Amino acid sequence: MRTLIVEDEAALREQLATHLKNNGFAVDAAQDGEEGLYYGREYDYDAAVIDLGLPKIDGIELIDRLRREKRSFPILVLTARGHWQDKVSGLEAGADDYLTKPFQMEELMARLNALIRRAAGYASPVLAQGDLQLDTGKKEVRVAGDAVELTAYEYKVLEYLMLNPDRVVSKSELTDHLYEQDFDRDSNVIEVFVGRLRKKLNPIDFIRTVRGQGYRFVTQQG
Amino acid sequence: MFANSIQKRLMITTTLVLVVFLALVGWVLDRSYTNSIVTSAEEQLRLVIYSLMGTVVDTGGEQEGERLEFAPGLIEPRLMQPDSGLYATVMDDHGEDIWVSPSALTTGVAFPRRQSVPGLFQFHSVDGAVARFVLSYTVIWEDVDSDYQVMFSAATDQAPFRATIAQFRRSLGLGFGAAVLVFVLSQLLALRWGLMPLRTMASEVEELESGEREKLSDAYPLELTGLAANLDRFVLHEQRSRSRYRHALEDLAHSLKTPLAVVRNALLDSQPDKDLLSEQLQRMETTVTHQLSKATPSGPVVVGQAVELGQLAQRLTRAVRKAYAERDIQVEVATPNPVLVRGDERDFMEILGNLIENAFKYTRGSVRIETFVEGDRGVALICDDGPGIPENRRREVFSRGHRLDEIENGQGIGLAMVAELVELYQGDLAIDTAPAGGAAVRVALPLAG
Numbered sequence: 001m002r003t004l005i006v007e008d009e010a011a012l013r014e015q016l017a018t019h020l021k022n023n024g025f026a027v028d029a030a031q032d033g034e035e036g037l038y039y040g041r042e043y044d045y046d047a048a049v050i051d052l053g054l055p056k057i058d059g060i061e062l063i064d065r066l067r068r069e070k071r072s073f074p075i076l077v078l079t080a081r082g083h084w085q086d087k088v089s090g091l092e093a094g095a096d097d098y099l100t101k102p103f104q105m106e107e108l109m110a111r112l113n114a115l116i117r118r119a120a121g122y123a124s125p126v127l128a129q130g131d132l133q134l135d136t137g138k139k140e141v142r143v144a145g146d147a148v149e150l151t152a153y154e155y156k157v158l159e160y161l162m163l164n165p166d167r168v169v170s171k172s173e174l175t176d177h178l179y180e181q182d183f184d185r186d187s188n189v190i191e192v193f194v195g196r197l198r199k200k201l202n203p204i205d206f207i208r209t210v211r212g213q214g215y216r217f218v219t220q221q222g
Numbered sequence: 223m224f225a226n227s228i229q230k231r232l233m234i235t236t237t238l239v240l241v242v243f244l245a246l247v248g249w250v251l252d253r254s255y256t257n258s259i260v261t262s263a264e265e266q267l268r269l270v271i272y273s274l275m276g277t278v279v280d281t282g283g284e285q286e287g288e289r290l291e292f293a294p295g296l297i298e299p300r301l302m303q304p305d306s307g308l309y310a311t312v313m314d315d316h317g318e319d320i321w322v323s324p325s326a327l328t329t330g331v332a333f334p335r336r337q338s339v340p341g342l343f344q345f346h347s348v349d350g351a352v353a354r355f356v357l358s359y360t361v362i363w364e365d366v367d368s369d370y371q372v373m374f375s376a377a378t379d380q381a382p383f384r385a386t387i388a389q390f391r392r393s394l395g396l397g398f399g400a401a402v403l404v405f406v407l408s409q410l411l412a413l414r415w416g417l418m419p420l421r422t423m424a425s426e427v428e429e430l431e432s433g434e435r436e437k438l439s440d441a442y443p444l445e446l447t448g449l450a451a452n453l454d455r456f457v458l459h460e461q462r463s464r465s466r467y468r469h470a471l472e473d474l475a476h477s478l479k480t481p482l483a484v485v486r487n488a489l490l491d492s493q494p495d496k497d498l499l500s501e502q503l504q505r506m507e508t509t510v511t512h513q514l515s516k517a518t519p520s521g522p523v524v525v526g527q528a529v530e531l532g533q534l535a536q537r538l539t540r541a542v543r544k545a546y547a548e549r550d551i552q553v554e555v556a557t558p559n560p561v562l563v564r565g566d567e568r569d570f571m572e573i574l575g576n577l578i579e580n581a582f583k584y585t586r587g588s589v590r591i592e593t594f595v596e597g598d599r600g601v602a603l604i605c606d607d608g609p610g611i612p613e614n615r616r617r618e619v620f621s622r623g624h625r626l627d628e629i630e631n632g633q634g635i636g637l638a639m640v641a642e643l644v645e646l647y648q649g650d651l652a653i654d655t656a657p658a659g660g661a662a663v664r665v666a667l668p669l670a671g
Binding site: 081082083084085087088091092096097098102114117118123 | 507511514518537538540541544545547548550567568571572574575576
């Protein structure tokens with residue numbers, strides 16, 4: 001998952017970035033509204049965490065401008081004052097959830113994961129397709145009830161594909177959303193991951209290769 | 223401009239009005255007085271002519287002009303006295319003098335020579351070295367064989383009349399001048415007296431600013447009591463929020479010191495007790511949240527728009543619903559009639575926001591929000607079908623003093639904050655069990671107006 005963090009407090013920004021990276025997210029961190037707007041325009045994210053009190057462009061305005069430019073990724077708002085006025089104006093500007101500082105990282109992760117799931121149309125933290133179950137909380141994958149051992153990257157590929165079902169996902173999109181910006185991107189690595197994933201999930205075969213374009217996660221109906 | 227003072231404005235306008243008014247009155251008075259003087263002069267001359275005509279005696283002489291004579295004893299004495307100021311003449315229709323009053327003999331009086339229309343008095347003013355009024359009257363003298371015209375003229379010097387008019391004008395001017403003076407002076411006094419309360423208020427407000435005074439005095443005239451009362455309320459509100467702020471800050475500093483000391487000491491250990499640290503951090507967090515919530519509300523405001531609780535509830539519900547979108551919650555918001563309460567919208571947002579969020583947090587699947595007017599109160603009722611709020615927690619919320627510091631649960635602190643805010647607005651908070659079994663929180667606030 002690729003996330004954008006816009007937070008002006010350096011210490012908190014670093015903590016957030018580290019924590020998200022440790023949880024398998026690719027992270028871009030911006031220190032003010034202007035930088036946040038640039039990132040938000042340039043890249044496609046799965047979610048964003050935006051502080052309301054930002055220099056240069058205020059958090060509310062940043063959200064408003066991103067939404068007006070049809071950026072639809074879920075946004076979690078951080079507010080230090082915790083006033084309802086801030087929360088309501090954040091949500092009215094287009095944010096999807098709020099968190100009052102100080103907060104626990106676990107709480108933030110839970111909210112962020114929930115937002116991403118919600119955006120993909122899953123109601124429960126356990127993404128299920130037929131016999132395949134992916135628990136986003138525990139980061140566990142089960143096939144017909146049996147746990148399947150996956151590496152971190154294999155898990156990320158499967159999660160991303162399950163969150164974008166019935167749609168062709170190109171290899172470059174996968175690398176964009178799974179790796180850090182400055183990471184060496186090699187699409188062959190993705191092919192290797194997908195190949196191993198298919199083997200591990202056998203006999204379930206939800207991942208189709210679309211020649212020359214990428215992969216598609218087909219739901220049972222599809 | 224010079225008119226930046228109420229006193230000056232009133233002075234200038236009323237004085238201008240007075241001067242214009244007096245000038246008009248003066249002009250009218252002067253005109254009518256002058257007219258009456260001139261009329262009296264004309265009247266006097268008419269009498270002279272009548273008396274002349276009365277003294278004429280027809281001698282029955284052959285020659286024209288020799289037939290008329292005057293009985294001297296009956297003639298107005300001033301006509302017989304040279305340079306007396308009153309003159310008369312009688313002329314025939316050729317303009318030849320038949321008779322000239324002795325008073326006119328040594329004075330060149332310019333009598334009209336041409337016969338005037340018979341039977342009509344002709345009055346005019348003659349300017350010259352000596353201004354005079356002249357009145358002429360032509361009569362047709364009937365004779366046995368022929369009628370002939372004789373013109374009587376009388377003249378008087380204008381000087382005595384002009385002197386009377388001048389005298390009148392002098393006293394008029396003097397009187398008006400005195401009137402203006404008295405008026406302006408009394409106006410000045412009236413304004414000083416009338417505007418004194420404003421001056422007093424200004425200086426009292428100054429004293430309020432410098433802290434020499436806590437409230438305005440009560441001795442204001444009727445027109446200002448409202449303003450003074452409002453100002454007082456404003457100042458009181460200001461003082462209250464300031465002291466609330468100060469207290470909150472003091473409390474905050476005070477209650478942070480202990481956990482800070484504990485943390486600092488714990489860090490001296492080579493292996494700090496993580497549980498202790500996190501417990502102290504939790505304590506600090508609760509303290510900060512609580513004290514801030516105590517310091518920030520504005521409370522009932524003196525100046526401010528009325529807030530419609532229904533709309534606010536709708537707005538907050540929309541927002542909270544968005545944050546709880548992943549849960550399938552049935553929400554019903556009933557706000558049939560506007561419910562207007564006066565105060566800071568942010569405070570009402572805190573009250574309703576916390577209650578609505580709690581309902582969403584604890585419900586099993588259905589939330590109902592209502593706003594309505596009941597007597598002189600605006601009511602918001604928030605119900606859910608969750609586990610409800612246990613009796614002991616309800617009591618905790620209402621018992622003053624011991625509340626927040628001991629409460630660590632999110633709902634507790636939210637509810638306690640709501641309770642404090644409602645109290646600040648002199649409202650009522652009631653916690654009950656909803657028909658569906660969950661919590662039913664009812665907030666009643668004084669209506670605006």
